[in-house]
Amino acid sequence: MLTYPPLDDRRYDDLLREALALIDERCPQWTDRNASDPGITLVELFAHLTDIMLYRLNRLPEKVHYALLDLLGVAPRAPAPATVTLTFRLSPQAVDAGRLVIPRGTAVSDKSGSVTFHTLSEAAFPQRHAPDTEVTVEVRALHAERVEAEVLGTGTGAFGQAHTVRRGPILRRPVAGDDLRVAVELGPDDSAQGREKSDLEKVRIDGRTFALWREVESFAGLAPDAQVFAADRLRGTIIFMPSAAAAGALADQTRPSRAGPAKDRQIRAWYLRGGGVRGNVLPGTLTVMKTPVPQVSVENREPAFGGEDKEPVADAIARGSEAVRVLRSAVTTRDFENVAREVPGIARARAYAQRDLWAYGRPGVVHVLIVPKLDAADTDADTLASRQSPGLLADVETLIRRRRPVGVETHVEWARCRKLDLSAHLVVSEFENAAAVRARLTGALRALLAPDGQWAFGQPLRASDIYETLTREPGVRYAERLRFHTGDAPSEMIVDIHRDRCQETTCFAAGRALFRSLDRGESWETVLDPAAGEAARETFLGVRTAPFLPGKVAAFSRREEAGRATYILYISEDGGESWRDTRREAQGTQAPLLHFVFPNEIRDVAWSELDGMPVLFIAGRDMLQRIRFSTVTAAEPVPVRGATEAERREDQRGFEALATARHLSGLHLIAVAAREGLGIFIAVGGGTFRRLPNTTGRPVSSLAFQQVGNETFLWAGFAAAGGEPGQGAMRIGIRLDGSEDPTGWQALSDGWTHGSCEAFDFWDDIAIAGSNRGGILCCRPGRDARWSDPPAISCGLPPVDERRSLPPVRGAAIGPSETDVPFLFFGGEAGIYRSADLGRTYAEIGSDVFDDKVPLPRHWLFRPGAIELTITSESGESL
Known part of the structure; x- marks a missing residue:
C-alpha cells in the first residue's frame, strides 16, 4: 500500500523554532526566552494549536482514501454465520x-x-x-436467525431509493441463493410494464402480491427499468437503481423508464441476522x-465453522487495494485467491495455472488451493479434516465459477499439509517460570507453522527460523539440539525409482507407499497409500511413466490380506496428482480408484500407443497383457510366440521385463523378455512379436530403450545367480523400420563383476545400471564400453554389515541437476540416496529426520505436530 506524504511535515518543535526566529528578526529587544515570560507562553500555546491543525490537515489524504474505497464499494465485511x-x-x-x-x-x-x-x-x-x-x-x-417478510417501507418512484432493515446487519453469505430476498408490491398496472416483470418470482402476503427483485453487485450496464437492488449488508441498507447509473440509458426514449419501487408500493425483505x-x-x-x-x-458430531465477526476497518483498508485490481472478474492467479478468501471460513488460498507446473497442463486451466480457518491450538489431522467440509469447498467452487472469465476451467482443492514434529533444548534464566516459557514458545511455534498462518506455500523451513522464534522470548539464553521429524518420506525399503521424462525434475519411488518428488528429490510426498490404516499389507513394486504421454503414470503393488496375495495396478492420468477414474465420477460422489487386480505376479509394465490411444502393457508371471485406455474395460492377453495352443502354453511360462519406445520414425516399439532365458521378443506397433537372435539361454532381468541423437538402442541386463560376477548387459541398434541392426548385439561386460544388472536409465550418452554389489555403475558405449569402477565403501551409502559391501540397488535413475553433471538416484532397503558426482559419493535425500532444513513440496504447507521443548536453567538444573 502507498505511503501518503504529509501535506505539512512541521511539528511543535519546528513551529516554535520558526516563531522564535521571527522574534529575533522583528523584535530584537525581546530577549527573555524563559517559559515564565507571558509572551513565550503565548508562542508555545499557538505552536501547540497549529501542530494540532497540521495533524488534522495531514489526515486529509487518509480520508480521501476512505472515500475512494467507499466509491469502489469496499467497506468492512458484515458478520458471517457458522x-x-x-x-x-x-x-x-x-x-x-x-x-x-x-x-x-x-x-x-x-x-x-x-x-x-x-x-x-x-x-x-x-x-x-x-x-x-x-x-x-x-x-x-x-x-443465524431468519427474518421473514419485514416491511422496509414504501416506494417513492424516484431513483436512488434506499431502505434499511430494522435488525441488521445482514449476514454475509456470498454463495447462498436465498439468504437475502427483497420483494416489491405489484399494482394493477404492473402487468403492462414489460417482459422482465412477468419473469419475476411472485409471492403473496397479507392479501398482497409481491415480485422478488434480483440482487446485483453493481448497477453498471443495467437498463433503467431493471428490477434489481444492491445491498450494504453491514449497514443493513437495500439500495435501488441510482440516477447516475441509469442516466445514460434514459437517452433511449423507446424504452419505458422506471426508477425503482413505484410510489406507495410496499417493500419487504427476507434476510439472515446474527452470526459471528x-x-x-x-x-x-x-x-x-x-x-x-x-x-x-x-x-x-463435528465442530461448527465459518463464523466471523464484522471485519475490522484496518483489514478492509488493506483489502481495498485488491478492489482496484479486480472488480467483477478474476483474471490473474491473485484474483482467484482473493475471490476464494471472500467465502466465510476460508483463511488462505493459492492459485496457479496448470500449464506452469505440469507437462500435461492445458492453457486456461487454473487450480485454486484453499485453507480453512483453524484455531492455533487445534492443528491435528482430525480437526483439519473436520474443517475441510464438502459444503465449504462447494461454496468456494460456486463463487469462483461466477467470477471466472469465459473459457477458463477451474479446479478447487484443499491445500495439502505436511505434519512436522520438532524438539529442542532451551537454557533459560533461573528466574523464569519454565512452564510459562514452554507454553508461550509452543504457542508461538504453532502460530508460525499453522496452515492458516503466514508461512509461504512451498517454503522450506530452516533451523534459523525456529531459533529466531525461540530466542525472541526474553527469558531464553540460547537454544540448541533442534530436530525435525516429518514421518512422510521414502526412508526405507525402496524397490524402484523412476524419473518422468516428460517432466524432468519429477521422480517417483516405490516402496511401502508410492512417493513423488517434483524438485529432483529435495522434497517427497506420498501420492498413493491405499492400505494405510487397514489390516492389509501392501508394497509397491514398481512405477512407470510414459516418455511420450505427459501425465500418464502406472504403479503396481503386491497386497497381502488374510494369507492371500493379489497384485494391483494403479493408473494416474495427471502426473500422480490423483488416481481416480473421473469418467465414472457421479454427481456428489467421489470417483473410484482407477485400478486393476491381477491374481498372478506383475513383473513390469510399460506405456505405448495404439491407434492414437494410450495402451499399457503388463508383463506377468503368466502372460503378457495390455489395457487399451480408449474404453478402460479390462486387461486382454497379448500373444507373443503365436496363437497356437502350444505357443500359448509357452507364453504362460511368463515374462520378466518389458520396455517400450517411440522411434524417431514414429514407430512404437515393444520389447519383452521371457522368463527362464527363453528369449527377447520385439514388436512394432500392433504387429506380431518376433524373437531377436542370440537371446535364448541367457536369463534377462531388465530391458530398456535408449535414444542417443538419431539412434535407438535396446538394452538387456543379465541376471546372476548367487555370488556369480554376472555378465553385465548388452545392447542392439534398432533401425527406422523397426528391424534390428545386422551387426547384432554389443556385449557390455567389461568391468562388470557385481552380480545381476537390475535397472537401467539414461541421460544423453550416459547409461547407468544398478548392480547387486557395486552400487550404480556408469558406461558410455560410444566412447568406452567399460563400466565404471564401483564407489568406495565410504561413499555415503550404508554398507551391508555381514559382507562389508555396498547394498544392492533396487532402483536407479539419472536426471538433471543445477550443474552440468546429472544427479544419480539410488534406491534400496535404507531409502533413497543422491549423487552429484556420477556415483563417487552419495547423500541421503529420503530421510524423515532433519536438523538444518526441512524441504516442502511445491504449493504445500506445514502442519505443526508434537512440539517437545526440554528446558534447563543456566545452572544446569532441569525445569
Whole structure:
C-alpha cells in the first residue's frame, strides 16, 4: 500500500523554532526566552494549536482514501454465520411412529441457549427400519436467525431509493441463493410494464402480491427499468437503481423508464441476522431442540465453522487495494485467491495455472488451493479434516465459477499439509517460570507453522527460523539440539525409482507407499497409500511413466490380506496428482480408484500407443497383457510366440521385463523378455512379436530403450545367480523400420563383476545400471564400453554389515541437476540416496529426520505436530 506524504511535515518543535526566529528578526529587544515570560507562553500555546491543525490537515489524504474505497464499494465485511452438520437420532421406541420429519428452520441450541442454529432443509426419517438399530438423519444448519417478510417501507418512484432493515446487519453469505430476498408490491398496472416483470418470482402476503427483485453487485450496464437492488449488508441498507447509473440509458426514449419501487408500493425483505465467531462451537455442544420433534434427539458430531465477526476497518483498508485490481472478474492467479478468501471460513488460498507446473497442463486451466480457518491450538489431522467440509469447498467452487472469465476451467482443492514434529533444548534464566516459557514458545511455534498462518506455500523451513522464534522470548539464553521429524518420506525399503521424462525434475519411488518428488528429490510426498490404516499389507513394486504421454503414470503393488496375495495396478492420468477414474465420477460422489487386480505376479509394465490411444502393457508371471485406455474395460492377453495352443502354453511360462519406445520414425516399439532365458521378443506397433537372435539361454532381468541423437538402442541386463560376477548387459541398434541392426548385439561386460544388472536409465550418452554389489555403475558405449569402477565403501551409502559391501540397488535413475553433471538416484532397503558426482559419493535425500532444513513440496504447507521443548536453567538444573 502507498505511503501518503504529509501535506505539512512541521511539528511543535519546528513551529516554535520558526516563531522564535521571527522574534529575533522583528523584535530584537525581546530577549527573555524563559517559559515564565507571558509572551513565550503565548508562542508555545499557538505552536501547540497549529501542530494540532497540521495533524488534522495531514489526515486529509487518509480520508480521501476512505472515500475512494467507499466509491469502489469496499467497506468492512458484515458478520458471517457458522455452519454445522446436525445429526438427529430417532428414539428406539419410535419404531412404529410413522413418518417423522425434521422441518426446515428447526432450532437447535446449546444447553445455555446462547447459541442457536436453524436447519437449512427438511429431512425425513426412513419409515421402515430394523428394531434396536440407530436411525439418524443429517441436516446442515446455520447459526443465524431468519427474518421473514419485514416491511422496509414504501416506494417513492424516484431513483436512488434506499431502505434499511430494522435488525441488521445482514449476514454475509456470498454463495447462498436465498439468504437475502427483497420483494416489491405489484399494482394493477404492473402487468403492462414489460417482459422482465412477468419473469419475476411472485409471492403473496397479507392479501398482497409481491415480485422478488434480483440482487446485483453493481448497477453498471443495467437498463433503467431493471428490477434489481444492491445491498450494504453491514449497514443493513437495500439500495435501488441510482440516477447516475441509469442516466445514460434514459437517452433511449423507446424504452419505458422506471426508477425503482413505484410510489406507495410496499417493500419487504427476507434476510439472515446474527452470526459471528461465537457460533464456532465444539462437537457435542448443540444438543437442545428449541423446536421440539417428538422422540428425536440431536447433537453436532463435528465442530461448527465459518463464523466471523464484522471485519475490522484496518483489514478492509488493506483489502481495498485488491478492489482496484479486480472488480467483477478474476483474471490473474491473485484474483482467484482473493475471490476464494471472500467465502466465510476460508483463511488462505493459492492459485496457479496448470500449464506452469505440469507437462500435461492445458492453457486456461487454473487450480485454486484453499485453507480453512483453524484455531492455533487445534492443528491435528482430525480437526483439519473436520474443517475441510464438502459444503465449504462447494461454496468456494460456486463463487469462483461466477467470477471466472469465459473459457477458463477451474479446479478447487484443499491445500495439502505436511505434519512436522520438532524438539529442542532451551537454557533459560533461573528466574523464569519454565512452564510459562514452554507454553508461550509452543504457542508461538504453532502460530508460525499453522496452515492458516503466514508461512509461504512451498517454503522450506530452516533451523534459523525456529531459533529466531525461540530466542525472541526474553527469558531464553540460547537454544540448541533442534530436530525435525516429518514421518512422510521414502526412508526405507525402496524397490524402484523412476524419473518422468516428460517432466524432468519429477521422480517417483516405490516402496511401502508410492512417493513423488517434483524438485529432483529435495522434497517427497506420498501420492498413493491405499492400505494405510487397514489390516492389509501392501508394497509397491514398481512405477512407470510414459516418455511420450505427459501425465500418464502406472504403479503396481503386491497386497497381502488374510494369507492371500493379489497384485494391483494403479493408473494416474495427471502426473500422480490423483488416481481416480473421473469418467465414472457421479454427481456428489467421489470417483473410484482407477485400478486393476491381477491374481498372478506383475513383473513390469510399460506405456505405448495404439491407434492414437494410450495402451499399457503388463508383463506377468503368466502372460503378457495390455489395457487399451480408449474404453478402460479390462486387461486382454497379448500373444507373443503365436496363437497356437502350444505357443500359448509357452507364453504362460511368463515374462520378466518389458520396455517400450517411440522411434524417431514414429514407430512404437515393444520389447519383452521371457522368463527362464527363453528369449527377447520385439514388436512394432500392433504387429506380431518376433524373437531377436542370440537371446535364448541367457536369463534377462531388465530391458530398456535408449535414444542417443538419431539412434535407438535396446538394452538387456543379465541376471546372476548367487555370488556369480554376472555378465553385465548388452545392447542392439534398432533401425527406422523397426528391424534390428545386422551387426547384432554389443556385449557390455567389461568391468562388470557385481552380480545381476537390475535397472537401467539414461541421460544423453550416459547409461547407468544398478548392480547387486557395486552400487550404480556408469558406461558410455560410444566412447568406452567399460563400466565404471564401483564407489568406495565410504561413499555415503550404508554398507551391508555381514559382507562389508555396498547394498544392492533396487532402483536407479539419472536426471538433471543445477550443474552440468546429472544427479544419480539410488534406491534400496535404507531409502533413497543422491549423487552429484556420477556415483563417487552419495547423500541421503529420503530421510524423515532433519536438523538444518526441512524441504516442502511445491504449493504445500506445514502442519505443526508434537512440539517437545526440554528446558534447563543456566545452572544446569532441569525445569
